[in-house]
Structures are given as structure tokens and as C-alpha cells.
Amino acid sequence: MPTVILTGPPVPGSALADELSSLGFDVRPAATPRETAAALALVPADQRVAVVDSAFVGHTHALRLALTDPRFEACAVTGAFAVQPGARAALDRAAEQVLDRVSGQALDRAPGRAAELPAEPAGPEPDRLAAAVEAAGTAVQRPDLGTLVAAVPATAAERAAATAAVAAVDGEAVRLRTAVKSRDGFFTTFFISPYSRYIARWCARRGLTPNQITTASLVTALIAAACAATGERGGYVAAGALLLVSFVLDCVDGQVARYALQYSTMGAWLDATFDRAKEYSFYAGLALGAARNGDDVWALALGAMILMTCRHVVDFAFNEANHDATANTSPTAALSGRLDSVGWTVWVRRMIILPIGERWAMIAVLTALTSPRIVFYALLVGCAFGALYTTAGRVLRSLTRKATRTDRAARALADLADSGPVAELVGRAPGRTAPGAGIAAAVIGSVALLWTACASEFGARQVVVAAVFYAVLAGVAVARPLKGALDWLVPPVFRAAEYTTVLVLAAKADVPGALPAAFGLVAAVAYHHYDTVYRIRGGTGAPPHWLVRTTGGHEGRVLLTAVLAAALASRADDFPVALTALAAFVALVVLVESIRFWVSSGAPAVHDEGEPA
Secondary structure: OOEEEEEOOOOOOOOHHHHHHHOOOEEEEEOOHHHHHHHHHHOOOOOOEEEEEOOOEEOHHHHHHHHOOOOOOEEEEOOEEEEOHHHHHHHHHHHHHHHHHHHOOOOOOOOOOHHHOOOOOOOOHHHHHHHHHHHOOOOOEOOOOOOOOEEOOOOHHHHHHHHHHHHHOOHHHHHHHOOOOOOOOHHHHHHHHHHHHHHHHHHHHOOOOHHHHHHHHHHHHHHHHHHHOOOOHHHHHHHHHHHHHHHHHHHHHHHHHHHHOOOOHHHHHHHHHHHHHHHHHHHHHHHHHHHHOOOOOHHHHHHHHHHHHHHHHHHHHHHHHHOOOEOOOOHHHHHHHHHHOOHHHHHHHHHHOOOHHHHHHHHHHHHHHOOHHHHHHHHHHHHHHHHHHHHHHHHHHHHHOOOEOOHHHHHHHHHHHOOOHHHHHHHHOOOOOOOOHHHHHHHHHHHHHHHHHHHOOOOOHHHHHHHHHHHHHHHHHOOOOOOOOOHHHHHHHHHHHHHHHHHHHHHHHOOOOHHHHHHHHHHHHHHHHHHHHHHHHOOOOOOOHHHHHHOOHHHHHHHHHHHHHHHOOOOHHHHHHHHHHHHHHHHHHHHHHHHHHHOOOOOOOOOOOOOOO
16 A cells, blocks of 8 residues: 655644545654654555655645656655655655754764755755655656645645635546547547546546456447448448447546546556557458458458558657757748647648547448448548658658757667568678668668569569568668668658558459458558557567567568468469468467566556547
8 A cells, every 4th residue: 555654743624634545545644854764664665655745735636646646756746745666765865865954963874974965955845855856866757737736835824825726726627627638639629528538537436447448449349340340231330330439438548547547557558559459450340341242342451551550650750750859940840830829720730630530430430321442442542641741741841850860769760660680681781871871772672572562473483582672671771870861761661561562462362361361460560560669659668679580570571471472373372371370470479478568567657648649
């Protein structure tokens, strides 16, 4: 059980101890810094511990933000400070320093050491502890309270004023409002969030966790996919309605996490992967439903998945390349900032990229009213336009921006490239390459591969030669640190080349089951790439290198797929079996490692609060 230490003399009539107990803390009084240090020594090192001034006046949610958020090792507001086990040693040292300064005696130190300490700063003891911990090198999160109150009044008049300020602001209304993402899409903001936040509060008050709601959203989407797979009009209508319900639950899970501060490592994994699993499962359901009516749209379904995944990789790679770049300015970015000052342009620019809310709404309505083929045509057109719009803008920013990218950004791009043993070997051979060679090699190799695959018959040896050429240039592309202006395009170019090659070879095979097997293979590989992205976003780095080597890297999988097609040219009916086996192998290896990581203590407790996907 977490512990909170109330410092200073108790305030008559204060309900602070009861509020802290309601937050799940064991409350212990400590009237002096000496008692604070003694109380800290009694708390096990593997437990969360907080220090709160007994004169604290503020909203309960302000305390909740400071004391219970699991994402931060140390967190503070005025008069309240909490640490997790990772920052516990820093807190213990800070408590000793505060005691040394106050008492003038250096505990457990050489005589005369206390005199070397700087003068004790004024303010509540929790604030002094937070400042000392931060000065020692531990990051202290200080949440933006907005209109919430957190204060430690020094006089009766100040206490009365702070109490009045607390009463003037509805803390529960603030908590409910901040449960919604500060930045979201038009459809989500105006058609989902106005009521989903109340569903979130209802769920939180009944003990439902974000993970349970996320799972319910996945199950609902899978049922929707099954309804679409019936191929009947009633099934399509039910599928569209259930897909919208799934999206509402998808919003609610994050809102519950923010409302109750229930962030977790498992939740981060579920939240990061289930959206794609839901959407791509629905694509498969639509394809199965169309097949029941004699319409083969598997190529369209796979094309939609490829386009969506490559678009996301563009987003991820650009953000990773530029979020910590220095001198990061450009005329294009300045123009974007000016457009943001005109309110209506913000919503138009968010809508035209077809974010997840608008996309799922479009899919749901078109599924209920039209056919799977029309759904996929609309998806391909809309997502292609959104991808071209965002990519063109980012290319312009990159070309006009005078930015110096960091080694960390170059490492992230190299990890996103997913280069296997062949590319590694080639990358070491030529040594350093010229600036700009990375994106040039990636584009040349990818275009040559796709051109040959499209122009050749199924199983042609030319495709194997093109795949070897692609693998060699893939190594050249990453031989130099990816710090060039357009080097962030290297990972999405590789994704497009690998996925589209699988699509083209499956379509060229022209045998039953080839395209569904290709869909499964791309889905398995895409999961690996999304998993890589979210690990990097969480600050834990890419998956272990043995995993990349075991799955062959992007160039190894391309080469293997081309070789399989050539080897089975005379027995094309066996090609779907080979693709299915490869998909099963990749999925098994990637999922086992991914699950091991995300349920481990080393995984980050984060939720995606960034741009709408």
C-alpha cells in the first residue's frame, strides 16, 4: 500500500487525511523534518511514497495528479510530492539534506559537512524535497493544474482565500473535461467525446479498467468483422453499427485512463496495437463478405492496409527525426503556424488527412449502405490523398528547414528501417557514403524491385535478381547515419517496397488463397513494425537485435519471398502455403517477444496522447 507522510502540525478541522486515504494512501503524521526522515525509513523501498504538507489546501484531483500518476518516477505540485521506487534513493538523500540544514547536524556524515550545505530555501517541506531531488538529477513532473488549486497558506486569511478558490472551481468537472484528449479529430471531438466522457466516468466509478474496455472494443470490432464476413445486407448494417460502438469504446478506454490515472504497461501495449488489429480485421471481414458474393477484393484490402501502414510510418519517422533537432525552423512550418491561428483551417486540415475517427465513421457508413468494393475504393482514395498531403508538407519542411539531427534521431530511424543481416553486411563493406545516399539508394532499390515484380511473370528469375539488388542497396542506404534532410523517408520507402512486393507476387500467382495469405504475412510484419515504433516512443529503444535477425529484416523477407515464388513457379498452388507458413513464423516470434516485453517491468507506462492516428 502506498504511504503518504503528512508534514507539519495538524490543521484543526482539515479533511486532508481523509482525502489522502480515499486516494488509497496509508497516512502517517510527521511534525518535524526529523520525523519525516524517520517515517521515510519505515516505508519499504519498493512502495510509492509521498510527502504532503498538512496545511495543504486544494482540489482532490490536484493531489491525484501529483501523487498517483504511474508514468512518472517523481511528481509534484505545491505542497505535495510523490516518488516511485526508482526515485526513492534520491528522496531519502533529499530528506537527509533538509534535516541537515534545519538541525545544523550532518547525519551519518563527516563532522563539519553540514556547514558546507547551502542555506535552506523557504517553502513547504514537500517543495524543498522536490527541489532537492530535481537538483540531484531526477526529473520531477509538475502537472499543469489549470484552474485547479494547490496551495499551502501561511496565514488564516490566506487559508480562507484558498478554500474559497477551491469552492469556486468544480474539480470534478475539470477532471471530466481533462479526461478527453486536448487534441483530437473533428468527428471524435464533436460526435464522440461530448458523451463518451460520461461513459468513461461511469466505467471508472464501477471499477472497470482501461484494459477491460480496450478488450471490449477489440471484441466488438471482431464481431463487426464477423458480421461483415456474412456478405448479407443485414450483416453489413450490423457491422457498421458495431464498428462505431467499437470506436466509442476505443475513446472511452483512454478517457478512463486519464480520468482515473490508470496507466499501465499492459495498457500501453493494448492501446498501441489493438487499433490496427481492429481495423485490419475489419478489412479481412469485408473481403470475406465480398468473396461470398463472388467479388474478390483481397487485393484492395491488402492495398488499403499497406497504404495505411506506410502512412503511419511516414508520421512516426518524421516525428522521430525532428522532435529533438536543433535549429528546427522552416518557412513551411511558419506558414502552418499562421494557418493554425485561423480556427476553421485547423479542423479542415485535421479532417482531410482522414484520421481514425473520420476514417472509421466513413467505413461504418459505407459498409452499411454500399458494398465492400466501394468501401475500399473510398479508403484508398481518401488515405492516398491524406498521405500525399502530409508527406508533401513534410518534404517541403525538410527541404527548407535548417536543422541538425541528433545521434538519437539517427538511431531511431535506423531501428525503424528494420535492416537484417544482409543489409548489415553490405552496410559495413563500402564504409561511409555521400550525404543523401541513404534515401537515394532506398528509392532506387525499391523502384527497381517493384518495377521488375510488376513487369515479370510469376516466378521469374529477374525478380530474384531485383530482390538481391534491393538488399544490396538497402545496406548502402543505412551505411551512413540517417541525418540527411530526407533520410526520414528511408523507413517508409522500405515498408512500401516490402509490403507491395508481397502484394504483387501474390496477385501474379493468380491462385486461390494467395492474396489472403499475403494479407496475413503483411499483417504479421506490420505488427512487428508498429511494435518497434511504440517501443521507441516509450523511450525503451527498438526490439532486441536477435528478433530482427531471426525475422530476416525487411530485405531478407523480400529476398525469401522472391525465392519462394521462383522455386514454386511450376507449382503456384503451393505459394499460398509458403506465404502462410512464413506469416505464422513471423507472427509467432514477434508476438512472443512483444508480449514478453510489454508485460515486463521494463516496459513504459504510457498512452498515446499525440496526433490522431
